[in-house]
Amino acid sequence: MSDEAAPLPVLLVTGFLGAGKTTLIGRMLDDPAFAGSALLVNEVGEIGIDQELLVRSGSPPPQLLANGCVCCVMNDDLGLALRDLDLRRRDGSIPPFARVIVETTGVADPAPILARFIADGWIQRHFVLSAVITLVDGVLGAETLRSQPEAASQAAHADAILISKADLADVDAIDRLRGLLSATAPHATILVAGSEEAAVGRLLEPFRLLGLRALPQDHGRGHHHGHAHDHALVTTASWRFDDVLPWPVIAGALDDVVTAHRGRLMRIKGLLRVRDADRPVVIDAVQDLFHPPRLLDRWPSDDRSSRIVMISRDTSSEDAMRALRHTLAPMN
Numbered sequence: 498m499s500d501e502a503a504p505l506p507v508l509l510v511t512g513f514l515g516a517g518k519t520t521l522i523g524r525m526l527d528d529p530a531f532a533g534s535a536l537l538v539n540e541v542g543e544i545g546i547d548q549e550l551l552v553r554s555g556s557p558p559p560q561l562l563a564n565g566c567v568c569c570v571m572n573d574d575l576g577l578a579l580r581d582l583d584l585r586r587r588d589g590s591i592p593p594f595a596r597v598i599v600e601t602t603g604v605a606d607p608a609p610i611l612a613r614f615i616a617d618g619w620i621q622r623h624f625v626l627s628a629v630i631t632l633v634d635g636v637l638g639a640e641t642l643r644s645q646p647e648a649a650s651q652a653a654h655a656d657a658i659l660i661s662k663a664d665l666a667d668v669d670a671i672d673r674l675r676g677l678l679s680a681t682a683p684h685a686t687i688l689v690a691g692s693e694e695a696a697v698g699r700l701l702e703p704f705r706l707l708g709l710r711a712l713p714q715d716h717g718r719g720h721h722h723g724h725a726h727d728h729a730l731v732t733t734a735s736w737r738f739d740d741v742l743p744w745p746v747i748a749g750a751l752d753d754v755v756t757a758h759r760g761r762l763m764r765i766k767g768l769l770r771v772r773d774a775d776r777p778v779v780i781d782a783v784q785d786l787f788h789p790p791r792l793l794d795r796w797p798s799d800d801r802s803s804r805i806v807m808i809s810r811d812t813s814s815e816d817a818m819r820a821l822r823h824t825l826a827p828m829n
């Protein structure tokens with residue numbers, strides 16, 4: 498790409514912890530219209546899991562931004578990663594790509610990220626933020642919008658809001674949530690998704706348009722309201738281990754830990770190697786809601802050790818991880 502070439506569109510996918518960002522991006526990448534998307538995944542924990550779930554042939558390997566949240570003023574990982582992508586695209590060390598998809602952490606306030614796209618002259622010449630897509634959990638979203646300032650900012654800055662997990666919520670609750678969101682983000686397109694595959698194509702249609710067409714930079718977005726979160730209050734605990742344990746043992750220990758820390762853990766995610774299973778198991782808890790474990794088709798990379806990440810506002814994630822290790826570690 499020469500310097501005069503049109504800036505490449507960037508899609509910013511945001512949404513509170515566990516709202517369904519990785520799930521949506523996975524579906525986008527499986528849609529031929531999104532082939533050739535470069536992916537930057539920002540995670541709060543020092544061990545990344547999402548980028549492992551988003552490996553696709555034909556697209557550059559997802560790049561993990563693990564150095565803290567890119568919305569922090571002092572963190573220029575996003576700027577550096579965009580420069581690196583541009584460089585590697587020019588020297589041919591990664592396949593060409595037509596757009597960049599950025600998955601923010603669940604506790605990211607998009608406002609400072611949007612500001613950076615305007616303030617950084619190099620980014621302005623090479624990339625254009627074409628849309629902010631915000632995932633809102635259909636079950637937990639209303640309460641999360643009220644109690645978590647980052648979630649409210651994510652909705653306020655959205656061009657499109659996707660209410661996920663409609664299959665797990667009742668219709669009236671989804672209607673109320675939709676009403677709340679239209680008041681928070683009157684300019685945003687609001688869509689509702691369940692898990693049915695049939696709906697995916699329809700849901701992706703507006704995203705596809707947004708991804709291919711660069712919108713003016715101040716398109717309908719809320720104004721900068723200041724930085725809506727305090728990372729000092731977000732604690733993550735990560736554990737990587739090579740012991741291969743039976744599923745019932747792991748599930749039982751996780752259940753005990755979640756019960757003991759009810760109401761305090763915001764997120765648990767893990768990629769696990771389990772005895773007698775030749776494929777990896779993905780576990781996800783969002784607040785107190787445990788999603789069914791999922792078997793992946795294959796290991797996404799050569800790294801076959803188990804990884805668990807817990808996230809909380811207080812030190813519960815550290816306490817819970819200590820308890821989990823105490824139960825599982827002596828079983829090697």
Ligand SMILES: Nc1nc2c(ncn2[C@@H]2O[C@H](COP(=O)(O)OP(=O)(O)OP(=O)(O)O)[C@@H](O)[C@H]2O)c(=O)[nH]1
Nearest residue numbers: 514515516517518519520603661662691692781788
């Ligand atoms: N039933 C149902 N489950 C969903 C839906 N969308 C996402 N999930 C599940 O919700 C859990 C969390 O989804 P993710 O896509 O990992 O959420 P995320 O926003 O990327 O999570 P973080 O990166 O940790 O903030 C997973 O178990 C998903 O399978 C949906 O529409 N319906």
